[in-house]
């Protein structure tokens with residue numbers, strides 16, 4: 001790895017504390033990593049329905065975007081028009097040299113009204129799965145990537161008593177439609193995201209989230225509107241319980257359709273590091289990941305999604321070292337964080353890991369182009385330590401709708417013209433594609 005930001009004293013202390021905690025890593029770090037990935041390792045790019053498809057009008061998120069007040073910077077609108085252009089996107093994934101494609105099925109399209117299932121939309125996703133096979137891509141399918149039908153969130157979302165059973169019913173339909181032909185199933189995307197954001201989003205943003213869902217409930221004349229990634233802090237605990245039961249019910253429903261399909265969920269994992277004595281690190285880990293990593297023990301794999309690290313002393317999170325690389329929002333990006341997150345998740349869950357998201361939101365594509373190989377070198381090192389990693393899926397294939405931040409953050413391997421929807425691969429896309437073709441970093 002050649003791209004470490006220069007560390008100041010504080011950063012050095014943090015880094016050496018992390019190394020002391022992982023002596024095997026420290027020893028391995030001295031050696032050049034074996035650049036070759038195992039045969040069959042999956043190389044992919046990810047999208048998510050609401051972020052790319054456009055006009056997801058029956059979803060909870062669409063409803064929240066198109067009102068005042070709203071926490072959303074702008075509405076998703078046409079997004080990347082992937083509902084029509086999905087085949088173009090599959091062509092790009094293939095042409096880059098990747099071997100898998102992660103996408104999500106939009107529950108709001110499959111079940112736009114409670115109990116009303118759309119065969120035409122199930123067929124739509126079936127065509128995407130077939131399109132993957134026609135191009136030699138392994139379809140990696142997320143059954144729920146944050147968004148739910150509006151009716152679901154209007155009855156309390158994941159906090160409602162029948163939420164797990166309703167989700168399982170939808171998963172059964174999707175599994176019957178496409179389960180036989182997909183490579184891996186992810187029930188939920190980052191069900192722990194609000195636990196992570198708890199300490200990151202400033203109080204005014206939480207206030208705005210609360211105001212947003214309160215307004216939605218008022219518009220619909222319902223008691224409570226709760227969505228998976230937009231909620232008031234007081235709903236987070238009940239949301240977690242519902243999501244946990246939801247995952248288990250979904251896993252059972254999918255397995256009942258196809259028992260040998262690998263099923264898991266994806267977890268947002270910050271590379272938490274300890275600095276000094278009595279670091280808060282383990283407490284943070286227990287809160288943000290503890291319950292989910294326990295649940296993952298019964299899954300076939302765990303999806304790890306990493307974007308950053310956090311260094312904790314006994315008082316709180318330390319600022320990034322001076323000169324660190326930063327993303328669009330000013331947050332530090334540190335390439336070895338991927339390896340740290342993967343090692344940790346596996347050490348607790350004990351199941352194979354799929355890197356289901358990793359990337360950087362930046363307008364500086366040279367940063368992305370440096371970041372990808374540096375992070376992959378670290379990932380390979382962790383694999384050489386014995387951690388089973390099934391594949392690496394980059395977030396994202398396209399510059400897309402980044403939730404409350406709208407279209408400002410650019411995570412894509414491809415830029416997207418917001419008027420013509422033309423996609424243009426960036427140089428970093430070729431970097432990842434080259435690694436995938438060589439199956440070596």
Ligand code: FCB
Nearest residue numbers: 048189190268395402411
């Ligand atoms: C993750 C989400 C994904 C995307 C990236 C940047 O938290 O799973 O949809 O927004 O962050």
